[in-house]
Amino acid sequence: MRGRFITLEGGEGSGKSTLLKELAARLEAAGKTVVCTREPGGTALAESVRNLVLHPPAGQHWSPMAEALLMNTARTDHLEKLIRPALERGDWVLCDRFADSTRVYQSVSGGVSEDVLKLMEGFVVGETRPDMTLVLDAPVEAAAERREARAGTADTFEARGHEFHEKVRAAFLRIAQKEPARCVLIDASRPVDEVANAAWTAVQERLDIKAPATT
Numbered sequence: 001m002r003g004r005f006i007t008l009e010g011g012e013g014s015g016k017s018t019l020l021k022e023l024a025a026r027l028e029a030a031g032k033t034v035v036c037t038r039e040p041g042g043t044a045l046a047e048s049v050r051n052l053v054l055h056p057p058a059g060q061h062w063s064p065m066a067e068a069l070l071m072n073t074a075r076t077d078h079l080e081k082l083i084r085p086a087l088e089r090g091d092w093v094l095c096d097r098f099a100d101s102t103r104v105y106q107s108v109s110g111g112v113s114e115d116v117l118k119l120m121e122g123f124v125v126g127e128t129r130p131d132m133t134l135v136l137d138a139p140v141e142a143a144a145e146r147r148e149a150r151a152g153t154a155d156t157f158e159a160r161g162h163e164f165h166e167k168v169r170a171a172f173l174r175i176a177q178k179e180p181a182r183c184v185l186i187d188a189s190r191p192v193d194e195v196a197n198a199a200w201t202a203v204q205e206r207l208d209i210k211a212p213a214t215t
Contacts, residue, residue, distance in 0.1 A: 001090050002090065003087040003089065003093060004093070004131045004132070005095070005130045005131050005132075006132045006133070006134065006203065007094075007097070007098040007100070008095070008133075009098070009101060009104075009133055009135050009175075010136035010138070010172055010188060011140070011143055011168045012147055012157060012168075013138070013142075013146035014188045015136055015192065015195060017038075018192060019136065019195060020036055021036070022192075023199060023200065026196075026200050027092055027094075030210075033089075034091065034093075035083075035086040035094070036095075037078070037083070037094070037095050038096035038097060039071070039098055039101065040074040040075070040078075042095075043077050043082055045074070046077045046078045049070050053067060053071065054155035055155060055156065056156060064107075064109045064112045065106075065112050068102060068106040068116075069120075072121075075098075075099070075125070079128055087128070100175055102121065103117050103171075104171040104172055104175070105157060107171065108164065134184050134186055134199050135173075135183050135184065135185050136195070137172065137185055137186065137188055137189075138187075138189045139189060140162060140166050173185070184206070186202070
């Protein structure tokens with residue numbers, strides 16, 4: 001029996017990584033075998049692409065079209081080597097970002113039309129669509145505070161200005177509104193445990209999991 005594919009989307013600092021770990025723990029407690037992954041990344045080759053995209057050499061930058069092509073290159077390897085085999089085994093796959101992020105970031109950054117991005121997505125993703133997407137939404141100012149509190153160097157997207165992040169937030173909200181059958185909008189400005197409980201309730205209801213609401 002095919003596994004389930006859940007993606008987590010949202011702007012920088014919205015809490016996707018934290019929520020992914022919590023959902024994985026609750027799914028495992030419910031008896032599911034869970035594979036946690038991320039994009040760009042998830043395989044050795046895709047992680048190499050991730051480093052190229054997020055941390056280009058000093059003074060260099062990719063065009064939006066180049067970014068879109070690189071993201072889809074990494075996604076192809078990720079799907080072929082990790083996501084599809086896991087789903088075929090019956091595992092549940094939780095992915096921190098997927099094709100929605102490419103639709104958002106490479107369009108709002110100035111240049112690739114939505115039609116072109118959807119065409120790429122169609123060829124690369126094919127029938128391997130998420131069963132459910134959790135869209136985490138938080139005010140840009142709150143997300144920026146979370147990013148600043150994290151250790152490490154900001155990547156090329158995190159380092160962009162307020163206007164860019166506002167456009168990213170608005171674009172994710174549009175996707176959630178256009179595709180309610182797939183997407184669940186989560187208020188990520190709340191405390192971590194409240195966000196986790198809201199997301200878990202949505203997963204239980206939509207994917208028919210019979211399990212306690214807490215670990």
